[in-house]
Amino acid sequence: MTQRKTQIVVVGGGAGGLELVRKLGARYGRKRHDIILIDRNLTHIWKPLLHEVAAGSLDANLDEVGYGGHAVRWGYRFFNGSIESIDRVARTITTAPLIDERGDEIIGRHSIRYDYLVLAIGGISNDFGVPGVREHAMFLEDRPQADRFRQKLLNACLRTNHAHQTGDAHARVRVSIVGGGATGVELAAELYNAAKALRHYGLEVFDETKLEVSLIEAGPRILPALDEALAATAKLELERLGVRVLDNTQVTALEDRRVRIGDGTSIDADLIVWAAGVKGAEEIKTMSDLELTRGNQIVVRPTLQSKADDRIYALGDCASCLLPGRERPIPPRAQSAHQMASLVFTNLVLAQEGKPLRDFVYQDHGSLVSLSRFSTVGSLMGNLIGGRMFVQGWIARTVYTSLYRMHLIAIHGWWRGTGLILIGHVNQIVRPKLKLH
Structure with missing residues (x-):
């Protein structure tokens, strides 16, 4: 049997x-x-x-x-x-x-x-009951959503590029990101990295000056998981790029191309991304x-x-x-x-095997946030050393990159994971810097 x-x-x-x-x-x-x-x-x-x-x-x-x-x-x-x-x-x-x-x-x-x-x-993203979120915002929960945002972003950049070529010097791509956690902060920086490169891909008059990004956070500061000094560094780097960082700002409703905030004013936006929590x-x-x-x-x-x-x-x-x-x-x-x-x-x-089960022991290895190629900030080790070691610059960037490498090894094993890491290095050299299709 x-x-x-x-x-x-x-x-x-x-x-x-x-x-x-x-x-x-x-x-x-x-x-x-x-x-x-x-x-x-x-x-x-x-x-x-x-x-x-x-x-x-x-x-x-x-x-x-x-x-x-x-x-x-x-x-x-x-x-x-x-x-x-x-x-x-x-x-x-x-x-x-x-x-x-x-x-x-x-x-x-x-x-x-x-x-x-x-x-x-x-x-999924927590909308906290804010009216209009599901109707007017985009999310970054899976690849189809990320692909949809990229296509809408590219279309907005193409429109703005054409507007400047036909005499509209005030045309801008306006993006509002709700949520000052890692996702919102990293997306804001990455948008400027992409904007800097677009003129090399057929958008002759488009660059980062044609991009207006607002990062809206309800709490007192962005990146609450990081030390206050590191969060302040990240905010300064974002503002140097051109991001408008609005902390202590409550979003009360989303409408078509508009974000309404607690003081009764609103922010116009061609694209709205909701990255304000998880449930x-x-x-x-x-x-x-x-x-x-x-x-x-x-x-x-x-x-x-x-x-x-x-x-x-x-x-x-x-x-x-x-x-x-x-x-x-x-x-x-x-x-x-x-x-x-x-x-x-x-x-x-x-x-x-009929043996007693083990309890979960959480090891906080710290938090890292990448501001694209511009900077990386974070804290390492967490409770492994009884405290935190604050890092930024190339050290933080190196560790941040290693997290993805560890993920590849975890899902592929050592041999195949290492091979994919090497292939990734080659792709960085030979592949286009931006995906526009």
Whole structure:
């Protein structure tokens, strides 16, 4: 009689989910285990790179990972779909029908059993109930959104270039970015990097002086995760580029090409990007009876098991993990997802061996923010040395670049990851500096 395989289902192919299935596939293979990754997209790109994709500084086609090929290499299966519901009694999940751009059904509603389920479905931008956000703002949550922004940005630059050629000396591309965290700050700087290069790609009279970027932050300063002095340095660098930094500024509503703020005035904008926080996706509320926070995040124990079910784990932005002795849950960062993926892998191995599970220990390795090629600032080590070491300039830039290299090794292994790093260096030399299509 054929023994039933242990089925581990991972929903979400972000940094944490993809690293987890690689480790599971490498350890177990397909002989006695069936490792399944479910994602609504066909490819993965590291989320911290999306601001470069949006500005055109990075060609995602060169850096994205196809789930299908990755699955064959590492011994797991990939299923293209999105989760719709969880039946904890039957230990099955149901995926929603997969629909093409014409509305035709590609794959119908599907039921997949699990012995262990890992939810790594990420989060979405938190609109905080501000009117007009979903209708008038763009987001940078995945590659399609970044591609959409890049195309709209290019169209706006082309219009402005043509306007100047036909005599309108006042034409500008106006971009408002709501949210002064890492995403907003990095996008603002990257836009100026792209604008400086556009005149070499057919826009003869366009440069950074034709760009007006407003960075709007509700809090007292941008980059609240960084030391105040480093945040002030970043603000100064942005203002030198030409960014209008508005802190202590509450956005009250978004309208078509307009951002309304708390003092009753408004900011005109051709493009509006919302980067003001993270929460769990709305569909989590109807997916199951798992305990959720007010922000739709799945409440997990220190073992990263959901409070409601020992066989369901959650990691990354969709998980809320409040460790003993801490006042706040683990922050939604790439390093958090990486560390959580490592622990979930360990605990899945221990659970199958009948051994006690381990608790999550968060190691804060600091925060780094890249201002494109202009500067990088941040803090390193965090609680590893009992304090923080503040860095900026080429040292910070080198460490920032190494984070992506570590991600490549985590999802590809040492040999292939190192090879892709070398290929990346070659591409920086031989490929165009901007992606305009």
